[in-house]
Amino acid sequence: MSLAILKSRALTGMEAPEVTVEVHLANGLPSFTIVGLADTEVKEARERVRAALQNARFEFPARRITVNLAPADLPKESGRFDLPIALGILAASGQMPKEKLSHYEFAGELSLSGDLRPIRGALAMTFAMQRSGTASGSRTAFILPSDNAEEASLVDDIAILPANSLLEVCAHFSSNEEEQQLKQHTGRNGFETSSYPDFAEVKGQTQAKRALEVAAAGSHNVLMSGPPGTGKTMLATRFAGILPPMTDEEALESAAVQSLTGHFEASRWKMRPYRSPHHTASGVALVGGGNTPRPGEISLAHCGVLFLDELPEFDRRVLEVLREPLESGHITISRAARQATFPARFQMIAAMNPCPCGYLGHASGKCRCTPDAVARYQSRISGPLLDRIDIQIPVQALDQEELMKPSASESSAAIARRVAQAYALQHHRQGKSNNLLLPPEIDAYCKPDEKGEQLLRQAMVRLNWSARAYHRVLKVARTIADLAEDAHVGQRHIAEAIQYRRALQEP
Known part of the structure; x- marks a missing residue:
């Protein structure tokens, strides 16, 4: 029977559902048809596969070729189906054995010469293979391009067989068990991680560094306001270096999102992602989208840092799309x-x-902005978005003497040790970081002492806080207490937390 059946996978968001590639050869006028809700990229596989087979010295059958990608109602896109389609034609025409094909899954884009090019989402595909294999009790090997082997091998219990060309894959199936051509990739061995910029390079700004330390320890969001050239961007670029070390689960989730865009880098394994989109970015660029939905900047920053420089310069409608993800985490x-x-x-x-x-409140007195102009500028950031930012701090310009002194700042490694200790304390106590605490958990873990509660009441009345702001101040205070290794939230912790929620400077 001139029929071959192989397995591959599609991509829908973070999921990679299984796709059955059925190749049938029949008598009739020569034709090549691909059905099954295939996108333009998939339909173009006809020409790539034809040229790859001919340049690899295989015979392209002059018959009626029908390729079905099942299920038919699942959209398929990209060139990842080139390899299984080519192998299906060879197996259906008897040019290679097809007995072992059911034990493998395939993905790879073919060049016209028959070489394999990398694909997007290899890590998401191996994730899905692991889950389906665990559910069914079976284990399947995955054949894919060599350039994708490192990311795909991050998932345990899946045999990754990288190949450089169509000929290598065919040789693998034509040899016996002892002479198999493709060798399993060894996994994460040899990963070399990059390093972060160091806080020791930042002169002065003691208050801002302390606020960022608190933010890192409790996973709090931060807004820094100050004149140009005060070091706000320099501080932000070093923030990822003091965050707690990534767990294997966090690293895999982050790498899986990077894989969906084809930008996974083995050198950044277990490094917190840092994303800094320009203020001209659209809402779709920020949260993701498109006809075939792809992740945006907030997802590419998953388990890491999203730095928004010149915040008021972003379109207000773009900023408003951040409100829900900041709360829900997806x-x-x-x-x-x-x-x-x-x-x-x-x-x-x-x-x-x-x-x-930019010079409101600067010692030079350069600012000539009218109160109305300042109010309009600051109002570009809505109250609901500001309410979701736990720590709001001013960053003042350094005087000339402090700027010209040699840097004697604390290193990122020293700050990171305190952050990791406080972070571990939170997870031991409540199983999550302080920023993720729900209202009943806030009452249980963040309740201040009598003097702290009195100070908090006065601040609420004077500053007219919302319920969300009240809860966020309590969570910041809990983080400050954790950094000090205090079991209870006291007055001094509340006082420091209140200082970190200072409103934007009045004109």
């Missing part, structure tokens, strides 16, 4: 034909000038 993109959910548990670090010229 984003759901809905389209008429499909829906995709991406993780988006990130820490937002934002920076802004206090006024249009």
Whole structure:
């Protein structure tokens, strides 16, 4: 029978459902048809596969070729189906054995010469293979391009067989068990990680560094406001270096999202991602989208840092799309034909000038902005978004003497040790970071003493806080107490937390 059946996978958001590639050869006028809700990229596989087979010295059958990608109602896109389609034609025409094909899954884009090119989402595909293999009790090997082997091998219990060309894959199936050509990839051995910029390079700004330490320990969001050139961007770029070490689960989730865009780098394994989109970015670029939904900046920053410089310069409608992900930790993109959910548990670090010229409150007295102009500029950031930012601090310019002194700042490694200790304390006590505490848990773990509660009441009345702001101050105070290794939230912890929620400077 001129029929071959192989397995591959599609991508829908973070999921990779199984796709059955059925290749049938029949008599009739020569033709090549691909059915099964295939996108343009998939339909173009006809020409790539034809040229790859001919240049690899195989015979392209002059018969009626029908390729079905099942299930028919699942959209398929990209060139990852080139390899299984080519192998299916060879197996159906008797040019290679097909008895062992059911024990493998295949993905890879073919060049016209028959070489294999890398694909997007290899890690998401191996994740799905692991889950389905665990459920069914079977284990399947995965054949894919060599350039994708490192990311795919991050998932345990899956045999990854990288190949450089169609000929290598065919040789693997034509040899016996002892002479198999493709060798299993060894996994994470040899990964070399990069390093973060160091806080020791930042002169002065003791208060801002302390606030960022608190933010790192409790996973709090931060807004820094100050004149240009005060070091806001420099501080933000070093923030990822003091965050707690990534767990294997966090590293895999982050790498899986990077894999969906084809930008996974083995050198950044277990490094917190740092994303800094320009203020001209659209809402779709920030949260993700498209006809085939893909992750945006907030998902690419999952388990890491999203830095928004010049915050008021972003379109206000773009900033408003951040409100829900900041609370929920994920984003759901809905389209008429499909829906995709991406993780988006990130820490937002934002920076802004206090006024249009940037020098409001500066010692030089340069600012000439009118009160109306300052109010319009600051109102570009809505109250609901500000309410979700736990720590709001001013960053003042350094005087000349302090700027010209040699740097004697504390290193990122020293700060990171304190952060990791406080973070571990939170997970031992409540199983999560302080920023993720729910209202009943806040009452249980963040209740201040009598003097602290009295101070908090006075601040609430004077500053007219919302319920969300009240809870966020308590969570910041709990983090400050954890850094001090105090079991209870006291007055001094509340006082410091209140200082970190200072409103934008009045004109």
